[in-house]
Amino acid sequence: MKIVLIRTNAPSLQLVPPLGIGYISAYLNKHGIETVLIDGLRDKINNKKILDIVLKENPDAVGITCLTAVYNEVVDMSHLIKQHNFICIIGGVHSTFLPYQTLVDSKADFVICGEGEKSFYELAKNNFINNGIKGVYNLDNLKNESQKIEFSEPLLDLDEVPFPSWDKLLPHKYVGKPAGLIYKKTPIGYIMTSRGCPSNCTFCASPYFYKKNVRFRNVENVIEEMLELRDRYGIREIKFIDDNLVLRKSRVIKLCELIIKNKINMPWACTSGLKAICVDEDIVRAFKEAGCYNFNIGIESANSQILDNIKKQETIDHITNAINLADKYKIICGGFFIFDLPGETKETIKESIDFAIKSKLTLATFNILDILPGSKLYTDINWKFNRYDLKYSYSQPRYLFGKLTAKEIEKAQKQALLRFYLRPRIMFKLLPYMKLEPIKYFFKRLLKIV
Numbered sequence: 015m016k017i018v019l020i021r022t023n024a025p026s027l028q029l030v031p032p033l034g035i036g037y038i039s040a041y042l043n044k045h046g047i048e049t050v051l052i053d054g055l056r057d058k059i060n061n062k063k064i065l066d067i068v069l070k071e072n073p074d075a076v077g078i079t080c081l082t083a084v085y086n087e088v089v090d091m092s093h094l095i096k097q098h099n100f101i102c103i104i105g106g107v108h109s110t111f112l113p114y115q116t117l118v119d120s121k122a123d124f125v126i127c128g129e130g131e132k133s134f135y136e137l138a139k140n141n142f143i144n145n146g147i148k149g150v151y152n153l154d155n156l157k158n159e160s161q162k163i164e165f166s167e168p169l170l171d172l173d174e175v176p177f178p179s180w181d182k183l184l185p186h187k188y189v190g191k192p193a194g195l196i197y198k199k200t201p202i203g204y205i206m207t208s209r210g211c212p213s214n215c216t217f218c219a220s221p222y223f224y225k226k227n228v229r230f231r232n233v234e235n236v237i238e239e240m241l242e243l244r245d246r247y248g249i250r251e252i253k254f255i256d257d258n259l260v261l262r263k264s265r266v267i268k269l270c271e272l273i274i275k276n277k278i279n280m281p282w283a284c285t286s287g288l289k290a291i292c293v294d295e296d297i298v299r300a301f302k303e304a305g306c307y308n309f310n311i312g313i314e315s316a317n318s319q320i321l322d323n324i325k326k327q328e329t330i331d332h333i334t335n336a337i338n339l340a341d342k343y344k345i346i347c348g349g350f351f352i353f354d355l356p357g358e359t360k361e362t363i364k365e366s367i368d369f370a371i372k373s374k375l376t377l378a379t380f381n382i383l384d385i386l387p388g389s390k391l392y393t394d395i396n397w398k399f400n401r402y403d404l405k406y407s408y409s410q411p412r413y414l415f416g417k418l419t420a421k422e423i424e425k426a427q428k429q430a431l432l433r434f435y436l437r438p439r440i441m442f443k444l445l446p447y448m449k450l451e452p453i454k455y456f457f458k459r460l461l462k463i464v
């Protein structure tokens with residue numbers, strides 16, 4: 015049996031391997047099913063060209079990965095696949111939360127909700143007949159969007175699944191547009207060492223996707239993956255993309271010790287945002303010793319009422335402490351802020367910008383809130399996802415949660431970026447860490463955002 019797994023192409027500021035389909039591929043291969051991976055984003059090919067490859071491969075079924083941002087491209091890809099009568103299966107965070115709409119719009123045969131490895135395999139083993147496999151839906155067993163959904167059986171032991179199919183993803187081909195504003199060396203390898211997050215931030219889809227079922231890979235297994243990426247594919251830097259790499263202190267310290275013991279000798283960073291409350295001096299010291307040059311933290315707002323409103327479960331003091339520790343150990347610290355959170359006013363935005371500027375942060379992003387299917391905010395305000403509205407995501411406010419107009423929020427975003435970055439201290443601090451290539455990349459991205 016042969017399965018083709020696809021990531022569609024769509025405008026994106028960053029190019030990171032699609033680990034989700036990489037893991038599904040590895041799991042299927044482990045169970046004797048052949049896979050072909052097509053990354054339209056990396057190869058800069060449109061859906062028609064992807065279809066040509068599918069036709070050439072003539073698989074038994076096609077799987078497409080779906081985030082909200084790429085929904086329209088996924089729907090279009092699925093139509094092309096169905097025109098040629100292949101079985102089409104869609105999975106990923108977006109379709110997990112809006113499976114009915116995805117099935118109707120895309121005409122796909124199945125949507126698989128939750129982590130896809132086990133259910134995809136069960137479905138393939140069952141010749142694509144869904145005899146009650148958990149998390150697998152079509153229009154026969156899903157009648158409307160309000161029907162209660164069961165997620166697929168998750169992988170309880172993350173070491174049970176092999177590394178993502180790096181032999182098919184070709185990690186060294188992901189050059190240019192790395193995640194995060196800076197990097198030291200390329201090519202960069204991306205690693206996820208855990209799944210899930212126990213927090214409750216109301217704007218985020220993660221708590222509901224993983225249902226707080228947090229699982230960790232063995233650190234020895236993570237080291238093995240770092241070595242494989244370095245020695246087999248020539249990867250020269252690692253970015254960890256866990257929801258919160260520092261969730262378990264003893265584990266992350268052990269990871270740092272093993273990075274040193276195994277002479278990994280690659281710079282590394284945590285791009286996704288650590289939770290400040292989990293960051294302490296032992297961790298930051300261990301990070302530094304093991305080669306970490308950058309970590310980011312999800313700050314969201316410097317106003318404590320807003321932090322309470324979004325159930326951030328940490329204080330400005332926790333955030334300041336994490337930033338100061340990074341500064342003490344000369345690690346570049348980035349902060350992620352979000353504008354238009356519930357309770358936002360002119361004053362709270364000013365508080366966030368002033369905080370960013372007064373703090374020892376070296377990098378900062380100021381995103382406008384988007385309302386993600388799967389997040390608590392989405393259900394709280396009974397938001398309806400509109401696929402024709404996607405082009406405004408992250409550039410215009412979707413719903414005014416506070417007391418500001420859309421124009422005021424957009425203006426504040428631009429001002430924040432300019433006020434933060436147009437300071438000699440920031441430029442000066444970034445320079446020693448950057449070579450010409452990253453500097454060019456940094457300015458290009460900044461200009462694009464502004």
Ligand code: B12
Pocket residue numbers: 024025026028029030031032033034035037038076077078079080081082083084103104105106107108126128129130131134193194206210217218219220255256257286381386387388408
């Ligand atoms: C790394 C990452 C990125 C990377 C790479 C994204 C990518 N396309 O792979 C970068 C930095 C580029 C990025 C960008 C963005 N991201 Co991002 N990102 C992540 C992060 C931290 C990890 C993703 C990952 O690799 N997970 C590991 C794999 C194993 O999980 P997975 O991809 O979900 O795959 C599993 C299942 O979803 C399912 N599955 C996936 N595909 C398929 C396909 C089939 C056929 C089947 C059956 C199953 C299946 O099975 C997989 C294995 O279990 C997640 C948070 C998270 N914890 O997942 C956010 C997350 C995916 N990102 C998110 C967002 C919002 C964004 C941006 C819009 C942010 C922005 N402001 O621009 C952009 C959109 C980029 C784009 N155009 O696609 C949201 C998505 C929410 C949503 N409803 O779509 C997430 C969930 C975080 C959140 N805030 O809730 N992101």
Ligand code: SF4
Pocket residue numbers: 211212213214215218219220221257258287289312
């Ligand atoms: S924003 Fe970060 S800490 Fe909050 S729930 Fe999402 S992944 Fe967890």
